[in-house]
Amino acid sequence: MTNNTPTQNAHSTEIIRRSLIGRLLRNPLTLVSGSFLLILVVSGVFAQFLAPFDPQATDINAVLSPINSKHLLGTDSAGRDVLSRIIFGVQSTLISAVITIVTSIVIGVPAGMIAGYFGRKLDAVSNWISNMLQSLPAIIVLLAVSASFGNSIFVSMFVFGVLITPGFFRLTRTAVMGVRNELYVDAARVSGLGDFRIIIRHIFGVVRAPIIIQAAMISGIAISVQSGLAFLGLGDPKLISWGVMLNEGFVNIFSSPTLVVWPGLAISSTIGAFALLGNAIRDALEDSQKVETSSSKSKYKRNSSKLATNDSSKSKSNHMLTVQNLSVGYAQGDGSLKKVVSDVSFELNKGEVLGIVGESGSGKSQTAFSILGLLPANAIIASGHIEFEGHELVSRETGAIRQKELAAFRGKRIAYIPQEPMSNLDPAFTIGYQLIRPVTQILKLSKDEARKKVLGILDMVGIVNPERVMSLYPHEISGGMAQRVLIAGAISCEPDLLIADEPTTALDVTVQAEVLDLLRDLQKRLGMGMVLVTHNFGVVADLADRVIVMQYGKVVEQGGVRELLRSPQEPYTKILLGSMLEGKTPMTMLTESQRDSK
Amino acid sequence: MLGFISRRLLSGVLLLLVTSSVAYFLMFASSNSIAINLLGDAATKDQIVAKEHELGLDRPILARYFDWLGHAVTGNLGKSWLSSESISESLLSRLGVTLTLVGVVIILAAIIATILGMLAAVKGGWIDRLVQVIGITGFAVPNFVVAIFLVTVFAIQTPIFPATGWVPFSEDPKQWLMSLALPVSALVLGTVASSAQQIRSAIKSVLERDWVRTLKSRGIPQREILFKHVLRAAAPAGLTVLSLQFVGLLGGVVIIEQLFALPGMGYLAVSSTTSGDTPVVMGVVVYTVILVIVVNLLVDLLNGWLNPKNRVK
Numbered sequence: 001m002t003n004n005t006p007t008q009n010a011h012s013t014e015i016i017r018r019s020l021i022g023r024l025l026r027n028p029l030t031l032v033s034g035s036f037l038l039i040l041v042v043s044g045v046f047a048q049f050l051a052p053f054d055p056q057a058t059d060i061n062a063v064l065s066p067i068n069s070k071h072l073l074g075t076d077s078a079g080r081d082v083l084s085r086i087i088f089g090v091q092s093t094l095i096s097a098v099i100t101i102v103t104s105i106v107i108g109v110p111a112g113m114i115a116g117y118f119g120r121k122l123d124a125v126s127n128w129i130s131n132m133l134q135s136l137p138a139i140i141v142l143l144a145v146s147a148s149f150g151n152s153i154f155v156s157m158f159v160f161g162v163l164i165t166p167g168f169f170r171l172t173r174t175a176v177m178g179v180r181n182e183l184y185v186d187a188a189r190v191s192g193l194g195d196f197r198i199i200i201r202h203i204f205g206v207v208r209a210p211i212i213i214q215a216a217m218i219s220g221i222a223i224s225v226q227s228g229l230a231f232l233g234l235g236d237p238k239l240i241s242w243g244v245m246l247n248e249g250f251v252n253i254f255s256s257p258t259l260v261v262w263p264g265l266a267i268s269s270t271i272g273a274f275a276l277l278g279n280a281i282r283d284a285l286e287d288s289q290k291v292e293t294s295s296s297k298s299k300y301k302r303n304s305s306k307l308a309t310n311d312s313s314k315s316k317s318n319h320m321l322t323v324q325n326l327s328v329g330y331a332q333g334d335g336s337l338k339k340v341v342s343d344v345s346f347e348l349n350k351g352e353v354l355g356i357v358g359e360s361g362s363g364k365s366q367t368a369f370s371i372l373g374l375l376p377a378n379a380i381i382a383s384g385h386i387e388f389e390g391h392e393l394v395s396r397e398t399g400a401i402r403q404k405e406l407a408a409f410r411g412k413r414i415a416y417i418p419q420e421p422m423s424n425l426d427p428a429f430t431i432g433y434q435l436i437r438p439v440t441q442i443l444k445l446s447k448d449e450a451r452k453k454v455l456g457i458l459d460m461v462g463i464v465n466p467e468r469v470m471s472l473y474p475h476e477i478s479g480g481m482a483q484r485v486l487i488a489g490a491i492s493c494e495p496d497l498l499i500a501d502e503p504t505t506a507l508d509v510t511v512q513a514e515v516l517d518l519l520r521d522l523q524k525r526l527g528m529g530m531v532l533v534t535h536n537f538g539v540v541a542d543l544a545d546r547v548i549v550m551q552y553g554k555v556v557e558q559g560g561v562r563e564l565l566r567s568p569q570e571p572y573t574k575i576l577l578g579s580m581l582e583g584k585t586p587m588t589m590l591t592e593s594q595r596d597s598k
Numbered sequence: 599m600l601g602f603i604s605r606r607l608l609s610g611v612l613l614l615l616v617t618s619s620v621a622y623f624l625m626f627a628s629s630n631s632i633a634i635n636l637l638g639d640a641a642t643k644d645q646i647v648a649k650e651h652e653l654g655l656d657r658p659i660l661a662r663y664f665d666w667l668g669h670a671v672t673g674n675l676g677k678s679w680l681s682s683e684s685i686s687e688s689l690l691s692r693l694g695v696t697l698t699l700v701g702v703v704i705i706l707a708a709i710i711a712t713i714l715g716m717l718a719a720v721k722g723g724w725i726d727r728l729v730q731v732i733g734i735t736g737f738a739v740p741n742f743v744v745a746i747f748l749v750t751v752f753a754i755q756t757p758i759f760p761a762t763g764w765v766p767f768s769e770d771p772k773q774w775l776m777s778l779a780l781p782v783s784a785l786v787l788g789t790v791a792s793s794a795q796q797i798r799s800a801i802k803s804v805l806e807r808d809w810v811r812t813l814k815s816r817g818i819p820q821r822e823i824l825f826k827h828v829l830r831a832a833a834p835a836g837l838t839v840l841s842l843q844f845v846g847l848l849g850g851v852v853i854i855e856q857l858f859a860l861p862g863m864g865y866l867a868v869s870s871t872t873s874g875d876t877p878v879v880m881g882v883v884v885y886t887v888i889l890v891i892v893v894n895l896l897v898d899l900l901n902g903w904l905n906p907k908n909r910v911k
Contacts, residue, residue: 140886272737426831437816438818473906
């Protein structure tokens with residue numbers, strides 16, 4: 001959805017949080033890795049009672065004995081019981097992970113947030129310290145540390161925790177910087193939100209998941225470093241650890257090759273369990289819409305395919321665009337389908353402007369994206385079909401978007417004007433490149449010809465110095481100019497149908513009027529059909545011939561623009577119109593209580 | 599741009615200075631038992647005093663530090679306490695082995711991880727799951743465990759590759775390749791495992807951006823969008839991942855060089871640490887820091903070039 005309001009976001013986060021534990025428990029990976037780690041913790045704590053032998057007790061009569069009923073995993077070169085040593089090895093392993101993680105999170109995350117958000121000197125200093133830590137070869141530092149402070153794993157792992165802090169710091173900082181540069185944080189800052197609240201509301205949501213994954217990763221790295229040090233023979237010699245066992249096994253690799261297997265397996269499965277647990281938490285935290293598209297699409301039968309094949313649709317329509325019984329939904333975590341567009345039908349003739357009006361979440365943008373075939377990857381067309389000049393864009397039979405047909409039309413016959421000008425230009429390419437490339441692709445013009453054409457179009461959309469603008473990058477132009485550029489891009493190949501998704505919403509009021517004038521003028525001049533998605537009746541009154549009013553994904557009312565504005569039939573249309581006339585823009589859902597009171 | 603480079607270089611020099619100072623004081627602060635370690639327990643008191651004087655350990659640490667620093671600036675990192683060899687020379691002769699190992703691993707891993715990450719992000723389905731499985735497996739099994747497994751299978755049970763040792767490229771390119779095969783494989787798995795997943799999520803988040811949809815709506819072919827626009831937008835994240843991997847590898851090779859008896863810097867570091875040859879360890883620290891600074895600078899330059907917004911004026 002392109003027009004998420006803050007209220008909606010807050011609402012959806014709450015839902016995600018509530019079902020987080022449920023979704024975690026439903027994931028078998030969580031159960032497997034979680035129980036494994038639980039067993040480890042228990043074995044570590046109760047090692048004395050669980051281990052069948054004293055892990056240090058040597059038995060010269062049973063050196064390198066194979067697996068037998070007395071020694072379940074055999075004995076090592078000193079005749080010590082391998083199973084008991086594995087069980088005792090849990091202690092040093094888990095303690096290492098805990099020390100490292102706690103140290104690095106406590107230092108790294110706050111530092112990264114502060115550095116990334118406030119930038120400038122704070123950022124320079126902390127980034128510099130981070131670079132310094134990263135430049136220190138961890139293992140060598142750990143050697144130096146154990147030389148100075150003795151072979152204590154507590155000290156070694158604490159130092160390693162400090163050394164690996166950049167893992168959290170950089171991640172947090174990069175994420176925060178990215179978010180900070182996004183327009184919405186600027187918007188939040190301008191609208192007077194305090195710095196602290198901006199961090200909490202926008203930025204924490206972005207960095208939370210990466211931090212959790214990183215924590216699992218670093219637990220694993222800590223275990224592998226500790227084992228590696230022990231393997232090199234540089235750990236505490238009295239401490240029982242899997243790394244030391246691995247080293248002893250490697251020495252005896254010819255006589256008893258299984259000796260490396262047990263500690264190797266113990267190390268790998270413990271690190272693996274941490275990684276799996278981290279992954280499971282990430283999956284649960286991620287968007288509730290994380291359902292594999294390819295598999296889920298086939299899972300949902302088109303429930304109203306019969307509806308779509310009734311009488312009127314049989315005869316090929318004379319309309320340029322026909323949308324019939326369209327339903328679009330998103331698969332939910334629990335397997336249900338949440339419909340955002342249901343049973344929407346309309347048509348559009350050549351040169352006609354159809355306004356689709358509704359509040360955020362009414363499904364109007366999703367309807368527009370269906371026509372373009374550019375729904376998000378996890379959206380599912382549950383029923384209905386779309387036809388453009390007799391070509392099926394969404395198949396009547398299967399409900400599949402016919403990307404091949406659409407690819408032939410997109411940019412050439414059907415064009416798109418997005419809502420948010422700044423986020424719809426690739427920041428890494430110049431305006432000129434982004435305008436010329438489609439023209440060379442679609443109209444097969446040479447670069448020079450395309451350039452001339454684009455210059456003409458930029459002039460047409462009211463850009464004063466087109467030569468200069470073409471050499472600029474998107475961040476160097478204003479929002480109003482970017483929207484003109486996007487309009488120029490949409491009309492550059494002379495389309496027959498223009499899909500405009502809230503083309504003026506993100507602009508200043510004065511610029512809005514100019515862009516509307518421009519759109520009206522272009523539409524008349526080029527004779528384009530236009531689907532105009534908006535929440536604003538003013539825009540509709542200005543441009544549209546006919547109007548559809550949508551609410552909760554359904555068409556509430558449709559008709560000619562004059563009739564509908566003069567004498568709206570449905571109560572919802574009246575409320576919507578009423579709130580407009582009071583000068584308020586209904587950005588949020590009108591609640592049930594509001595509707596009852598009117 | 600020139601100002602940017604010189605500023606980064608200056609900050610790199612400062613970084614080197616601070617890092618090496620911290621390392622120096624950390625390592626030489628507890629140099630009480632150095633002479634005993636070098637001479638053995640049987641050494642008499644006079645011998646110890648003589649040795650300490652010979653090594654300059656009887657002078658205050660600050661004086662020794664500035665001495666060391668003065669020489670280090672000219673590229674002279676002193677002499678080994680054990681062999682009296684020039685540290686800079688012995689490091690330079692070993693740098694090649696380590697850099698070859700790390701370089702080959704990084705290049706291979708970058709290619710494999712980008713392909714896997716891209717496929718997983720775009721196609722999803724089984725490739726996505728495969729990348730996740732590789733990610734977890736490669737991460738769960740530390741490189742020295744992989745190495746032990748590889749040595750057991752491909753050097754001991756079926757002796758295709760040498761279990762240990764290093765053959766210089768100039769001596770015999772084929773043997774060089776053979777001696778690289780197992781250590782490189784042991785390191786590549788882990789590097790690919792962690793970077794492929796991060797590159798996948800970087801690409802995936804780019805794919806969700808508004809401008810990708812707009813490019814599609816303009817009729818630009820999917821392939822061009824992916825390779826020209828999406829890959830480029832995901833590159834800064836990918837480069838950051840790889841630069842972190844590079845530093846990780848500089849540590850990772852220490853164990854691998856030890857395990858395969860490769861005459862690199864890591865091998866030298868471990869043997870010098872165990873034998874108490876601290877100036878050599880100090881030299882390894884300095885060289886490693888220089889390598890990291892150079893790589894970070896390169897990544898910064900690439901990122902600046904890739905994203906016009908980041909370009910520093």
